Amino acid sequence: MKAFDRVLKAREIARPKITDYVEALFTDFFELRGDGLKKEDKSIYGGIALFHGEPVTVIGHRKGKDASENIDCNFAMPGPEGYRKALRLMRQAEKFKRPVITFVDTPGAYPGLEAEMFGQSQAISESLAVMSKLRTPIVTIVTGEGSSGGALAISVADRIFMLENAIYSVLSPEGFASILWHESARKAEAAEVMKLTADDLLKFGVADGIISEDSIFANVDKALSEALSVLKKKSTEELVEERYRKYRKFDERFCGA
Amino acid sequence: MVTAVEERKNKFIRYKNLRENATEVLEGRAKIVIPAEKVAEAYTAMDRVRDIADAGSFAELSCEFGETDPLEFNGYSEKKKALREETGLHDAVLSGRCTVGGYPAVMAVMDKRFMMASMGIEVGEKIARAAEYAMENGLPLIIFTASGGARMQEGMLALMQMAKTSAVIERFKEAGGLYISVLTHPTTGGVSASFATLGDITLAELGALIGFAGPRVIEQTIGEKLPEGFQRAEFLEEHGFVDRVVARREMKAVLTKLLKLHNKESL
Numbered sequence: 001m002k003a004f005d006r007v008l009k010a011r012e013i014a015r016p017k018i019t020d021y022v023e024a025l026f027t028d029f030f031e032l033r034g035d036g037l038k039k040e041d042k043s044i045y046g047g048i049a050l051f052h053g054e055p056v057t058v059i060g061h062r063k064g065k066d067a068s069e070n071i072d073c074n075f076a077m078p079g080p081e082g083y084r085k086a087l088r089l090m091r092q093a094e095k096f097k098r099p100v101i102t103f104v105d106t107p108g109a110y111p112g113l114e115a116e117m118f119g120q121s122q123a124i125s126e127s128l129a130v131m132s133k134l135r136t137p138i139v140t141i142v143t144g145e146g147s148s149g150g151a152l153a154i155s156v157a158d159r160i161f162m163l164e165n166a167i168y169s170v171l172s173p174e175g176f177a178s179i180l181w182h183e184s185a186r187k188a189e190a191a192e193v194m195k196l197t198a199d200d201l202l203k204f205g206v207a208d209g210i211i212s213e214d215s216i217f218a219n220v221d222k223a224l225s226e227a228l229s230v231l232k233k234k235s236t237e238e239l240v241e242e243r244y245r246k247y248r249k250f251d252e253r254f255c256g257a
Numbered sequence: 258m259v260t261a262v263e264e265r266k267n268k269f270i271r272y273k274n275l276r277e278n279a280t281e282v283l284e285g286r287a288k289i290v291i292p293a294e295k296v297a298e299a300y301t302a303m304d305r306v307r308d309i310a311d312a313g314s315f316a317e318l319s320c321e322f323g324e325t326d327p328l329e330f331n332g333y334s335e336k337k338k339a340l341r342e343e344t345g346l347h348d349a350v351l352s353g354r355c356t357v358g359g360y361p362a363v364m365a366v367m368d369k370r371f372m373m374a375s376m377g378i379e380v381g382e383k384i385a386r387a388a389e390y391a392m393e394n395g396l397p398l399i400i401f402t403a404s405g406g407a408r409m410q411e412g413m414l415a416l417m418q419m420a421k422t423s424a425v426i427e428r429f430k431e432a433g434g435l436y437i438s439v440l441t442h443p444t445t446g447g448v449s450a451s452f453a454t455l456g457d458i459t460l461a462e463l464g465a466l467i468g469f470a471g472p473r474v475i476e477q478t479i480g481e482k483l484p485e486g487f488q489r490a491e492f493l494e495e496h497g498f499v500d501r502v503v504a505r506r507e508m509k510a511v512l513t514k515l516l517k518l519h520n521k522e523s524l
Contacts, residue, residue, distance in 0.1 A: 109450075111470030111478050116488060119498050120469040124450035125423055132424035133431070149407075149419060149450045149469075156420050170407050170416040180409055194412050195328055204327070206413055247424045248385065250417040251327065251378055 004188035006197050007173055009165040010145045016216060018045050018060035018103045021143070024217040025224070026051055026058060032089055038118065041082035042073040043110070044154075046089045048098070052225060057093035059086045059154055060103030063144070077110035078150060080123035086154050087127050090134055099137040099228055102154045107172060109150030124153045131156035132247060133240055137231035141211070141220055142166040142198075148175075158243050159227040162198035162207045163216065169196035204251070301344070302351040302368035305401055309509050310355035310364065317353040318363075318383075318390055325378040330410040340371050349374040349404070352387040354396070358513025360520055363391040366401040367441075367448075373405030376448050380408070381418025384452055385425040388436075392428070397435040397516060402453040405471075406446020419451035426452045435519045437512065440467045440490065440499065454498070458515060461490035461499040462508070 009015075022029050026049035034040045046059035061078065064070035078086075086102075093100045109120055131138060131154075140157040146168035162168060170176070173190040177183055180190075201207040208227075211219045231239060306315050325348075326334050341347060349371035355364055365387045367374040374380070384400065391398040407415040430436055438456030440449075442465035450469050461467060468475075468488035476483055486492050490502045503511050 109469065111474045113475060113479055113483070113487075116468050116470065116475065117496055119454075119496070121449040121467075122454045122498055124469070125419075125452070125454040128420050128423035128451060129427040129455055132420065132427055148416065149447055152416055152419055153450075156424075168413060170409060170412050176409055193328055193330065196413065201413060204413060206417065244424055244428065247417070247420045250381070250421050251414050 002188070003167075003191040003194070003197055004173065006165050007145070007167055007187075007191050010167045013065065015105075015144055017063050017065060018058075018105070018143075019062070021060070021103055021141075021217070021220065022047075022049065022058060025221050026056070029058070032092075033085070035081045035084035036088055037081070037084060039081050041079055041085060043076050043078040043106075044082035044086050045073075046086060051099075051101070051228070054228075055096070055098045057089050057098050057100045058103070059089055059100065060143075061106040061151075061154070063105055074110060076106045077108060078106070078153075079110050079112065079115040080118045080120050083109075083120075083123035083127050083153050087123075087130055090127075090130065090138075094134050094136045097136055099139065099231070100134070101224060102138065102140045102157065104140060104142045104146045104151045104155050104168070105144035106147060106150050107145060108148040109153070124149050127153040128156055132244060135236045135240060137228060137234075137239060138243070139224060139227045139231070141224070142168050142207070145172075147172050156243075156247065158231050158239065158246075159208045160206065161209045161211050161220075161223045161227075162201060163211050163220075164198055164213050166198055167191075167196045168198075168201050168206065169194050301370060302346065302366040302401075305366045306351065306353070306355070306364070308505075309357055309399075309401075309512065310353075311357065311359065315353045315355040315364075317351065318387060320347070320352075320379075320383055320386060322347060322379050322382070325411060327378070327414045328410065328412045330412075333410040336372070344368065344370045346371055348377070348379040348383070350380050350383045352383050354390070354394075357399070357509065357516055360397075360513065360516035362397045362399050362516060363387050363394075364399045364401070367403045369403050369405075369443075372408065372410075374403045374448075375405050375408035375415070376418050376422075376451075377408035377411040377415045378418060381415075381421050384418075384422045388422075388425045388429040388434075392432055392434055395434075397437065397519060398426075398429065399437045399439065399512060400452065400456075401439045401441055402444045402448055403441045404444055404446065404448035404453075406448060416447065419447045422452040423455060426455050430455070430457060437515060439503075439508070439512075440493075441465050443467070445469065445471055459499045460501055460503050460508075460511065461493055463490055463502055463504045465490045467493050467499075 029049040031047040045062040061076040177190040352365035
C-alpha cells in the first residue's frame with residue numbers, strides 16, 4: 001500500500017473516533033470540561049473512566065462523525081484552551097495516581113488569530129514539559145492522523161502504539177509539499193518521502209507497537225492492558241527516568257561522541 | 258515649511274529608530290535606513306556572541322556530529338555542506354560558555370542563515386547538551402531563539418526534538434537552574450512551541466515576529482489580513498507572554514542585570 005493511501009485511510013470519516021473508543025473500552029466515563037482559565041475547547045475530549053475496573057484519565061482529540069459535528073469540535077484542531085484542559089486533566093491524574101491514556105487524531109493545532117493571542121506556543125510547550133516528568137504512566141494510541149506539534153502535545157508517553165493505518169508526521173503531507181516544493185499538489189510524493197506510516201515510525205523508535213485493524217477495539221484493549229500492567233509495576237522514579245531517557249536519546253544514532 | 262528645530266527633531270527620531278532597529282550604512286553622504294527584517298537577516302550568531310559575551314570569554318561547546326539525514330532527503334546533505342562553507346557553522350546553533358558583564362553563563366544562539374534555523378536532530382541535540390552542561394556546572398542558560406520551526410527534511414525525528422529539548426530544559430529548571438529565553442526575529446513553529454517558551458524569564462527583541470503558526474498560514478485559515486503588529490514582540494508583551502521587550506542595544510545590560518539578580522555570590 002502506498003503511503004498516501006494510508007493518509008487517506010487515516011482520515012476516513014468512518015474511522016472510530018475518541019467517543020467510540022471511550023464507549024467500547026471503558027466504563028463509568030465522566031467527562032471533564034474546560035481549562036479552568038478561559039473556556040471549554042471541544043476539540044479535546046477528556047474525563048475519568050474505569051479500564052478493566054481501574055480508574056484512568058482519558059484524553060484525546062475529538063473529530064466528528066459528520067460535517068456539523070466536525071464544525072462543533074473544530075475538526076480536532078485545538079487552541080491553547082484545549083491543551084490547557086488536557087494539562088489540567090493530566091495533573092489531576094498525577095495527583096490521584098491514575099494512568100493517563102491519550103488518543104491522537106488531529107490535522108494539527110489550530111492556526112488562528114485567537115489561538116496566537118492566547119498563547120498556542122506556550123500551551124504546547126508547557127504540555128511537553130509537564131508530560132516529560134508526569135509521575136504516572138502515560139500510554140498513547142495514534143488512531144488516525146497525528147500531525148505536527150498539535151499531536152505531539154498530548155503524546156509524550158511511556159508507550160506509543162499506532163493503528164496499522166494511522167500516520168504520524170512532522171506536518172501534513174500537503175504542508176510538507178507546500179513548504180519544500182511550493183506545491184501542495186505533490187502530497188502523495190511527500191507522504192512517500194516523509195516516512196509517516198506505522199512501520200516507518202516503529203523503525204524510528206517513535207512507535208513502540210503497531211495495532212492491527214482487523215478487530216480494532218479488542219486489539220487496542222489488549223495493547224493498553226499489556227502496556228499498563230508492565231508500567232504499573234515500575235516505581236515512579238523508574239517510570240519517569242525511563243520516559244526521560246527515551247526522549248533524550250532521539251536520535252543518538254546520529255549524534256556521535 | 259519645516260523649521261530647523263523640527264528637522265533636527267525628525268533627524269533625531271530617525272537616528273534613534275536606526276540605532277534601535279537597524280544598522281547604519283553610509284552610502285556616499287546619505288544614511289540608508291535598513292528595515293528591521295533585513296538587519297535581522299544580516300545579524301549572525303557570531304555577531305550576537307560579539308555583542309553579548311565579554312570580549313574573549315566565549316568558548317564553544319564542541320559537538321562532533323555524524324550526518325543527520327534520517328529521511329535521506331534529496332539534496333539535503335549537499336545543501337548543509339554548502340551552508341557549512343558559507344556560514345562557518347555546522348548547523349543552525351552556536352553554543353558555548355562565556356561571561357556576560359562578568360557573570361558566567363552558558364549561551365546558545367540560533368542562526369537563521371542556516372536553513373531558517375529550523376530544528377533538526379543536531380539543533381535539538383546542541384540545545385539539550387547546552388542545558389546539560391549548564392546543569393552540571395551550575396551555570397545559568399541563555400538561549401537566543403530564532404527559527405522557522407521543525408526541519409521538514411528530517412521528518413518525524415525533527416518533531417521529536419520538541420519533546421527532547423522541552424524535557425531536558427524542564428529537568429534543568431527543576432534542578433534550580435536559571436533559564437533565560439530571548440526570542441529574536443523570527444521565532445515560530447516547533448521552536449516557539451518548545452524550549453523558546455519555557456524560560457524562567459522570557460525576553461523578546463524589539464520588533465521580532467513570534468508565533469506558533471506563520472502569518473501567511475493564519476491569513477489563509479481565517480481568510481483575512483492580520484492586524485498591524487500582530488505576533489510582534491510588543492504584541493506578546495501586551496498579551497502577557499513575555500516579561501520584557503528589549504532593544505538590541507540594551508540586551509547586554511538587561512542580561513547582566515538578570516544574571517546579577519540570580520548570582521548568590523554577588524548579592
